[in-house]
Amino acid sequence: MRLGADVFASRVISNARLVQAMDAFLKFRKLINKNNVKSVIAVGTSAVREAINRDYFINQIAKASEITIEPIRGEEEARLVHLAVTSRVKLKRKIALVVDIGGGSVETTLATRRRVIVSASFAIGTVRLLQMLEQKKHGNRVFHRLVDAYLKVTDARLQEEIGGRKLGFCVATGGNVEALGDLRVQLCKGEDNTSITVEELNSILARLESRSYEDRIREFSLRPDRADVIIPSAIVLQNIAEQAGVDRILIPRVGVKDGLLIDMASKLRKPEESLSHAQVISSAKLIGRKYDYNAQHSMTVARFALELFDATRRLHKLGAKERTLLEVAGLLHDVGYYVDMTDHHKHSHYLIKASPLIGLNDSQREIVANVARYHSRASPKPSHKEYQELSQEQRRIVNWLAPLLRLAEALDREHAGKVKRVGVSLAKKKLTLRLRGRGELLLERWALTRNLQWFEAIYKRRVVID
Numbered sequence: 116m117r118l119g120a121d122v123f124a125s126r127v128i129s130n131a132r133l134v135q136a137m138d139a140f141l142k143f144r145k146l147i148n149k150n151n152v153k154s155v156i157a158v159g160t161s162a163v164r165e166a167i168n169r170d171y172f173i174n175q176i177a178k179a180s181e182i183t184i185e186p187i188r189g190e191e192e193a194r195l196v197h198l199a200v201t202s203r204v205k206l207k208r209k210i211a212l213v214v215d216i217g218g219g220s221v222e223t224t225l226a227t228r229r230r231v232i233v234s235a236s237f238a239i240g241t242v243r244l245l246q247m248l249e250q251k252k253h254g255n256r257v258f259h260r261l262v263d264a265y266l267k268v269t270d271a272r273l274q275e276e277i278g279g280r281k282l283g284f285c286v287a288t289g290g291n292v293e294a295l296g297d298l299r300v301q302l303c304k305g306e307d308n309t310s311i312t313v314e315e316l317n318s319i320l321a322r323l324e325s326r327s328y329e330d331r332i333r334e335f336s337l338r339p340d341r342a343d344v345i346i347p348s349a350i351v352l353q354n355i356a357e358q359a360g361v362d363r364i365l366i367p368r369v370g371v372k373d374g375l376l377i378d379m380a381s382k383l384r385k386p387e388e389s390l391s392h393a394q395v396i397s398s399a400k401l402i403g404r405k406y407d408y409n410a411q412h413s414m415t416v417a418r419f420a421l422e423l424f425d426a427t428r429r430l431h432k433l434g435a436k437e438r439t440l441l442e443v444a445g446l447l448h449d450v451g452y453y454v455d456m457t458d459h460h461k462h463s464h465y466l467i468k469a470s471p472l473i474g475l476n477d478s479q480r481e482i483v484a485n486v487a488r489y490h491s492r493a494s495p496k497p498s499h500k501e502y503q504e505l506s507q508e509q510r511r512i513v514n515w516l517a518p519l520l521r522l523a524e525a526l527d528r529e530h531a532g533k534v535k536r537v538g539v540s541l542a543k544k545k546l547t548l549r550l551r552g553r554g555e556l557l558l559e560r561w562a563l564t565r566n567l568q569w570f571e572a573i574y575k576r577r578v579v580i581d
Contacts, residue, residue, distance in 0.1 A: 116132065116135055116136060116139065117218065117242055117340065118132060118136070118162035118163065118166070119161065119162040119218045119219045119240065119242040119243060119246075120132075120242060120246070121162075121166075122161075122162045122165050122166045122219070123162070123165075123219060123240075123242060123243045123246045123247070124246050126165065126166065126167045127166060127167060127168050128162075128163075128166045128168055128169070128172045133172060133175060136172070136176060137175065137176060137179045137180070140157075140176050140179060140180035140182055141179060141180055143180065143182060144180040144181065144182060147182075154379060154383060155182060156185070156375060156379060157182050157183065157184045157185065158184065158185050158186070158187045158371070158375065159173075159184045159185065159186045159187065160186075160187065160192055160217060160219065160220070160371070161189075161217060161218070161219025161220040161238075161240060161243075162218065162219050163184060163186045164186040164187070164188065165219065169186060172184075173186075185476075186477075187476070188236075188471070188477065189220055189222050189234070189235075189236025189471070190222075190231075190234045190236065190471035190472075190473050191473075191476065192215060192217075192220075192222050192236075192371055193213070193215065193222040193223075193224040193231060193234035193236070193473070194231055194234075194374070194394070194473050194474060195371045195374030195375055195378060196213060196215045196222065196224065196288055196369075196370060196371060196374055197213060197224055197226050197231050197374070198373075198374040198377045198378060199288070199367075199369035199370060199371070199372075199373035199374040199377060200213055200226075200286050200288065200367055200369060201226075201228055202369065202373065202377060203367035203368075203369055204284065204286055204365060204367050205228075206226070206227055206228040206283070206284065207228060207283075208227065208228070209227070209282075209283025209284060210225055210226070210227055210232070210280050210281065210282055210283055211225070211226055211227070211282065211283060211284040211285070211286050212224070212225060212277070212282050212284070212285045212286070212355075212359050212361075213225075213226055213286045213287075213288070214285065214286070214287045214288070214292075214352070214355050214364075215287075215288045215289055215370065215371070216240070216241065216287065216288070216289040216291055216292055216348050216351055216352065217240045217241070217289055218240045218241055218242035218243065218344070219238070219240035219242060219243050220236050220237060220238055220239070220240045220243075221236070221237045221239050221240060221351060221355075222234060222235075222236050222237075223235050223236075223237065223273060223276065223355070225276060225277065225280065229393065230391075230393060230394045230397050231394060231397075231398070231473050232397075232401075233276055233401060234471060234473060235272060235273070235276050237269045237272075237273075239265070239266060239269060239351055241291060241344035241345075241347045241348045241351070242344060244262055244265070244347040244351075245343060245344060245347060247265075255323075255324040255325075255346060256324065258346070258347075259324060259346075259350055262347055262350045262351070263350065263354070266350070266351065266354045270354070270358055273355065273358050273359075274358060277358070277359065282359055282360070282361065284361075284365055285355075285356060285359050285361040285363070285364045285365065286364070286365045286366075286367060287352055287364050287365070287366055288366075288367065288368075288369060288370045289348070289370060290341065290370075291341065291344055291345050291348030291349075292348065292352065292364075292366055293308070293366060293368050294337065294341050294345055294348075295311055295316065295319060295345065295348070295349060295352070295366075296308035296309060296310070296311055296366040296368070298319050298323075298335060299311045299315050299319065301335065301336075302318070302319055302322060302335075303315045303318060303319065308366065308368075309365065309366050309367065309368065310363055310364060310365050310366055311363070311364050311366060312362055312363050312364075313353070313356050313357075313361070313362050313363070313364070314362070316349060316352060316353055316356070316364070317353065319349065320346070320349040320350065320353060323335075323345060323346055323349065324346060328342055328343055331345070352364065391474050392435075392439050394473060394474040395439055395443060395472065395473070395474035395475060396439075396442065396443070396446070397473075398471070398472050398473040398474060399442075399443045399446045399447055399472060400446060402447060402450065402466075402467075402470045402471075402472065403446055403447055403450060405470075406450040406452075406453035406466060407452075407453055408446075408447070408449055408450050408452075408453075409449060409530060411530075411532065412449070412527055412530040412532075413445065413446045413447070413448070413449060414445075414446065415526075415527045415532055416445045416448065416520070416523045416524050416526075416527055417441075417442050417445030417446050417523070418445075418523075419445075419522075419523035419526045419527070419534075419537060420441050420442070420444075420445045420519050420520050420522075420523035421438065421441065421442055421445075422537060422539060423519045423522060423523060423537075423539060424438055424441055424516075424519055425438075426539035426540075426541055426546075427519070427539075427541060427546070427574060429541075430541075430574055430575075430576075431515040431574075433512065433515060433516075436479075437512055437515075437516065440475075440479055440482050440483050440486065440512070440516065441486065441516045441519060441520065443472065443475070443483050444467075444483045444486035444487045444490070444516065444517075444520055445520055445523060447463065447466075447467055447483070447487055448460075448463055448486075448487040448490040448520060448524065449463065450462075450463050450466050450467065450487075451463035451464070451466060453466070454466070460487070460488050460489070460490060460491050460492055461488060463484075463487045463488060463490075464484045464485065464487060464488035464501065465484070467480065467483055467484040467487055468480060468481065468484045478506075478509060481505060481509060482505075482509055482512050482513055482516070484501075485501065485502055485505065485509075485513045485517070486513055486516045486517045486520055487520070488501070488502075489513070489517040489520075489521065490517065490520045490521055490524050491521065491524060491566075494517075494568075494569045495510075495513070495514070514573055515573065517569070518569045518570035518573050518574070519570070521566045521569065521570065522548075522563060522566060522567075522570055522578075524562075524566075525559060525562035525563045525565070525566045526550070526559055526562075526563070527559070528558050528559050528561075528562040529558055529559070533552045533553045533554060533556055533559065534550050534551070534552040534556060534559055535551055535552040535553070536550075536551040536552070537549065537550060537551075538551070538581075541576070542576075544576065544577060545576055545577045545578070545579055546574070546576045546577070546578050546579070547578075547579045547580075547581055548563065548578065548579070548580050548581065549581040550580065550581070560580055563578070563580055564580065
């Protein structure tokens with residue numbers, strides 16, 4: 116439907132496009148009901164997340180079809196594509212550059228078989244480039260030069276992401292990439308459509324640019340909605356291959372949809388383990404290093420917070436997902452120091468909200484940001500806009516987790532690792548903390564005493580420090 120044709124031009128999904136979407140979703144609903152489907156998920160990528168009327172669009176679709184669209188961020192797209200790619204390509208221990216070319220954005224991901232190392236989203240999708248650079252107005256050759264010039268802006272950032280890493284593979288996904296794989300067989304006599312060399316890509320692009328839109332449909336059997344966007348797609352892929360220094364690109368013929376299916380299956384089998392702990396923690400540590408965090412202090416605080424979480428589990432009744440959110444908040448609670456020492460807890464809040472925590476959705480990221488924000492100073496107040504905008508369930512989780520992080524931070528008040536062990540005993544009316552470490556730990560005991568009020572109010576237990 117090309118929602119982006121509206122959004123990238125005017126930032127609004129038009130009424131005509133909304134009617135088309137409602138019709139499509141009603142057809143989905145009929146298929147869902149006919150096949151007695153139990154679990155459904157619908158996600159919106161760049162066009163939906165950028166539309167200024169996205170909430171209205173999502174609400175109208177939900178009213179018509181009882182299907183709720185969840186807008187996802189670029190790094191979540193990258194994670195889903197990585198899931199799909201690793202189901203087809205044996206990355207082993209090698210690092211792959213995974214490129215997903217969509218209509219509004221291009222997601223680039225450096226990954227191994229087990230995890231995403233880093234991802235970046237670039238607003239250079241094929242539909243966006245067509246609209247911004249006006250291919251019909253300039254013609255193919257001038258358009259190619261314009262795209263090349265525009266892509267130069269992304270080159271430095273892509274090189275920064277790759278750094279000194281040696282790439283084992285370059286993998287590309289998306290409908291246009293798959294069409295280029297098909298053209299490889301058709302025009303270059305390639306053996307299959309699951310890879311393409313840079314030389315073949317250059318040859319195909321030259322053939323495409325020498326034909327009109329109508330000729331591309333007729334001669335190459337391209338769909339009308341593919342025949343225009345395939346040129347910017349090929350130019351983007353050509354540029355990325357040059358930056359990555361590769362001479363062949365793998366085309367596994369999977370995408371976001373396949374990643375969603377794999378993710379759904381995993382969550383349905385083991386709902387408590389639906390967060391990839393290793394992936395989320397790896398991403399958090401990468402963000403911490405970006406903001407020059409004190410790794411030793413942050414890991415110490417995260418460890419103490421988890422020990423308190425485990426000791427009080429029968430009170431908060433939270434599970435593995437929330438435990439991971441607390442650990443991430445512990446690792447990142449002090450990143451605000453990168454901006455300023457004053458109000459660093461508030462700076463931590465917005466840095467976490469703006470950072471690509473791969474493996475967390477927007478709701479979970481909001482929880483982490485708020486838990487980190489309340490690791491010191493005031494507890495939530497009616498005047499705190501960010502807290503009040505959370506859902507009731509999000510606030511409930513923050514209220515259970517943040518007091519634990521506050522006590523964990525107090526246990527390493529000097530950032531010196533003086534407290535080595537913390538014994539936790541939970542009784543009917545009290546919680547006892549037994550501190551063991553170097554020296555008398557006077558500052559840590561003082562810090563704990565100053566930060567007990569919120570914990571005692573939420574957990575309904577008096578804290579005794581031994």
